[in-house]
């Protein structure tokens with residue numbers, strides 16, 4: 399069961415209003431949870447599945463797909479002092495002033511490639527020894543319409 403602390407009254411009402419539709423469109427349920435900044439994890443989604451009267455497996459599968467889609471439009475850039483000292487500061491200054499269109503930037507404390515920084519991660523790939531020019535080229539290539 400979802401703790402009342404985790405689900406606001408408004409969210410609970412919206413979930414219950416959609417009963418019967420969530421199994422047809424579990425992505426919509428996830429979008430609703432996201433809108434309410436609901437912390438999604440295995441336990442909390444199991445509770446939401448009970449409340450929404452759908453299978454926990456179905457919501458979990460939808461959650462994995464949802465996560466992949468969220469990641470497709472997100473460029474993660476290391477914001478740690480190690481990478482900043484190797485050139486990420488220029489990347490940071492540039493994108494803080496002028497965020498790119500069509501892609502979200504997330505500033506991450508460490509992406510795990512510290513020795514080869516500056517590091518960015520895009521669509522699950524860790525890219526090392528990046529520069530502002532390389533990041534701009536990556537964004538341009540990945541956001542072009544084929």
Ligand code: FES
Pocket residue numbers: 476477478479480481507508509510511512513515516517
């Ligand atoms: S400090 Fe940048 S990847 Fe670890």
